[in-house]
């Protein structure tokens with residue numbers, strides 16, 4: 001096919017994807033999001049998409065399971081083949097291994113589970129994926145170690161699908177390495193889950209630009225957990241109690257301070273800015289943290305007992321906004337039209353009828369101004385956190401790659 005539009009590439013050149021053979025999938029992370037991926041993969045086995053993805057490796061930070069029989073062409077085909085009893089058994093075995101990894105507590109012996117190896121190493125993963133089929137690593141971790149390998153895998157011909165924002169939302173050099181690797185190797189990077197937990201924000205940005213549009217500005221609520229927290233917070237009940245609820249519901253990062261400090265939103269606005277053609281670096285985003293210094297230095301194990309440190313400052317902020325008839329919202333803003341584009345992230349007190357103050361639950365609400373949407377922005381709104389939507393976004397990207405369809409990234 002002719003040259004693809006900028007930011008939108010096609011995998012039809014990958015004969016492995018076009019062959020109809022299952023793509024080999026390695027899942028890293030079996031926490032809130034990873035478990036939902038496993039559940040959705042299992043549900044896919046009962047759908048017409050059952051032969052698209054073949055789970056060959058599952059790992060968390062403690063243990064890993066590989067189904068090496070999935071590496072041979074015959075065994076790979078039989079893993080998830082539709083209507084094949086033997087493949088059904090293999091598929092179940094693989095899903096069970098996934099479930100076993102997901103339920104493996106840190107200290108429990110793995111001796112009773114022969115499919116599991118006690119230590120999960122990324123080198124072991126690379127051995128599993130070293131083959132001729134379409135291979136996809138799904139990153140459902142929050143791990144720097146894993147994010148620093150994205151570019152390497154892309155270079156090696158392995159596609160990457162990620163919920164973790166530390167790859168494209170980290171240092172500019174890492175984002176550039178990912179971009180260069182996928183361009184050089186013709187591999188794909190599925191990043192739909194990284195912003196808006198799969199809302200079509202990155203896709204919209206890329207498709208607008210593919211049509212010649214230029215992005216002028218982006219503003220909005222990019223954190224599902226902070227949207228939920230400031231939607232619930234009434235200034236009467238302690239903010240810390242809502243943080244515990246948001247964490248239990250799976251909306252926050254593994255360490256909720258990554259949300260409260262604005263770091264998670266910093267990563268998201270960096271991903272959006274870079275996708276909009278503005279290659280900002282980490283320090284080009286001014287971030288207001290909600291985490292007091294005393295809380296920032298508390299060890300993770302003691303965090304729960306210290307969350308009350310949030311309560312007084314946020315009650316004060318809430319009371320001031322309430323007196324003015326305003327609402328607190330955690331907003332990210334990017335303006336690409338200034339001489340040196342910069343972004344900001346922080347808590348704002350908005351008029352109650354401000355378009356960015358609207359939304360319920362974990363809703364993200366993102367406004368995009370461009371040549372085409374110069375006066376009235378394009379607005380995308382919907383749930384922006386949660387294991388279910390995130391897992392769906394990850395597997396949508398994986399399926400698009402496996403099917404040789406167009407994916408953004």
Ligand SMILES: NC(=O)C1=CN([C@@H]2O[C@H](COP(=O)(O)OP(=O)(O)OC[C@H]3O[C@@H](n4cnc5c(N)ncnc54)[C@H](O)[C@@H]3O)[C@@H](O)[C@H]2O)C=CC1
Nearest residue numbers: 029030031032033060061140141142143163164254385386
């Ligand atoms: N919870 C949500 O709504 C959303 C989460 N995300 C992202 O999804 C990712 C995962 O989040 P959660 O599931 O909540 O985290 P979690 O803490 O529940 O799970 C993380 C998993 O990664 C594993 N892990 C850590 N290092 C590893 C390594 N080197 N190799 C293999 N596995 C490793 C851990 O053992 C654990 O199983 C994060 O990057 C988060 O930002 C993205 C969009 C929405």
Ligand SMILES: N[C@@H](CC=O)C(=O)O
Nearest residue numbers: 223224225252253385
């Ligand atoms: N912790 C994140 C989860 C999705 O990225 C959020 O609150 O938005």
